[in-house]
Amino acid sequence: MKKAALLLGLSLLAPALEAADSGDGLRQFLAARAPRDAEIAHSIWSWAEVGYQETKSSALLQEELTKAGFKVEAGVAAIPTAFVATAGSGKPVIGILAEFDALPGINQDAVPDRHPIAGKQAGHACGHHLFGTASTSAGIALADWLKKSGTKGTIRVYGTPAEEGGSGKVYMVRAGLFNDVDVVMHWHPSDANAAGLDRALANKSAKFRFHGLSAHASGAPEKGRSALDAVEAMDNMANMMREHIPSDARMHYVITSGGSAPNVVPDFAESYYYVRHIDAKTVESIFDRLVKTAEGAALGTGTTMDYEVIGGTHNLLANETLARVMYKSLSEVGGITYTPEEQAFAQKIYATLISPTDELGSQSKVQSFDYERPGLGSTDVGDVSWTVPTVGLRTATWVPGTPAHSWQATAAGGMSIGYKGMNVASQTLALTGRELFTHPDTIAKAKAEFDKRRGPDFKYRALLGDRPPALDYRKGVPGGGQE
Numbered sequence: 001m002k003k004a005a006l007l008l009g010l011s012l013l014a015p016a017l018e019a020a021d022s023g024d025g026l027r028q029f030l031a032a033r034a035p036r037d038a039e040i041a042h043s044i045w046s047w048a049e050v051g052y053q054e055t056k057s058s059a060l061l062q063e064e065l066t067k068a069g070f071k072v073e074a075g076v077a078a079i080p081t082a083f084v085a086t087a088g089s090g091k092p093v094i095g096i097l098a099e100f101d102a103l104p105g106i107n108q109d110a111v112p113d114r115h116p117i118a119g120k121q122a123g124h125a126c127g128h129h130l131f132g133t134a135s136t137s138a139g140i141a142l143a144d145w146l147k148k149s150g151t152k153g154t155i156r157v158y159g160t161p162a163e164e165g166g167s168g169k170v171y172m173v174r175a176g177l178f179n180d181v182d183v184v185m186h187w188h189p190s191d192a193n194a195a196g197l198d199r200a201l202a203n204k205s206a207k208f209r210f211h212g213l214s215a216h217a218s219g220a221p222e223k224g225r226s227a228l229d230a231v232e233a234m235d236n237m238a239n240m241m242r243e244h245i246p247s248d249a250r251m252h253y254v255i256t257s258g259g260s261a262p263n264v265v266p267d268f269a270e271s272y273y274y275v276r277h278i279d280a281k282t283v284e285s286i287f288d289r290l291v292k293t294a295e296g297a298a299l300g301t302g303t304t305m306d307y308e309v310i311g312g313t314h315n316l317l318a319n320e321t322l323a324r325v326m327y328k329s330l331s332e333v334g335g336i337t338y339t340p341e342e343q344a345f346a347q348k349i350y351a352t353l354i355s356p357t358d359e360l361g362s363q364s365k366v367q368s369f370d371y372e373r374p375g376l377g378s379t380d381v382g383d384v385s386w387t388v389p390t391v392g393l394r395t396a397t398w399v400p401g402t403p404a405h406s407w408q409a410t411a412a413g414g415m416s417i418g419y420k421g422m423n424v425a426s427q428t429l430a431l432t433g434r435e436l437f438t439h440p441d442t443i444a445k446a447k448a449e450f451d452k453r454r455g456p457d458f459k460y461r462a463l464l465g466d467r468p469p470a471l472d473y474r475k476g477v478p479g480g481g482q483e
């Protein structure tokens, strides 16, 4: 009798154990976590904390990881909101990146027409609240699976602040936090489900500051030297320079300070520049020429100039071995099905988009492996990808056709469409992690490809040099967090 009961117990237990040790178990774990993930993501979406000021967002993710048994080290790389959370032990070590910063200047409620939230100046227009939450959840699921299945290996979740212009991950790479990692996974909110060989441009940014002399603009202009003249002279030269740089390079600027009254010769003015190209060396050489335009502008206007490099990121180094694994996992998880309410929401958003590239309905499918994207943005994941074999994916957290950094992205990211897309991401990351933990040969192949793509002479150097983290780069910007 006793034996029979024991046998019965075992036979009941066996499928459960098997499920825990299979991809299905991981997927079920994450499907069950979906309501909690939606809560977490919604909190981070509502706080909308900008770069290096993501105190509450970072703390919430850390708390979630600690509860799940992770050991959390916070304030790494001299960044208060950066953290590394670790579970499991030994090799391989797999890292997952988790972003959580919002964008200043974009503020929108989770509704399908343009409707800013009163009193708010920042928003999650790039979906980093979903990014951080899904990565955290995938890490928790993998830690649980490692333990239950008795698999050897370490899972790390990297809390990476200030992706938007702050180059947070660059400081973490520079601090050596990825040195013992075998593979890094990441994802990004998007309007399509895709995993392939994504590209992103290398980027270097700086604030150019000019110092002149104030005087009455009408009464005694000859006694003044205009810092604004210097900014305009620099911008003029930079715009002429466009003709003489590679045509696939990008330069853009905003004047962040241009004086405060027409009747006062401005004694201070500032221009904030980005330079981008697929090749980091080209970015550096264009940037050096840009500095010359600033020097020339100062010389010609009788002002002085100094500049501060704010950010610098490498382009993305692809890894096809890993991308194929990610693609297989994504294909297994599949796309997103809208409820009738979500469909109505999506239709309203879709009607507001200018020449959308993807059709409404495409959220339900996974795009082909070679689905093309221009990849003309930049990301600090680039620096990670030149340090460790790295792989990512994108999921349809936004209505198809929605561009990043738009109110439409902010809207869908704050409701169930965003949360569904986020769950596709966490499941795909977890399946990919499981595949890598159980296939050391795949990791070895990915490393060989990484070495080959990087070249034998490559030595990592941060484009932003050895400056300390630009913790106050959002200060003084509307929505930038200055009190």
Ligand SMILES: [Zn+2]
Pocket (backbone or CB within 6 Å): 126, 127, 128, 163, 188
């Ligand atoms: Zn982003």
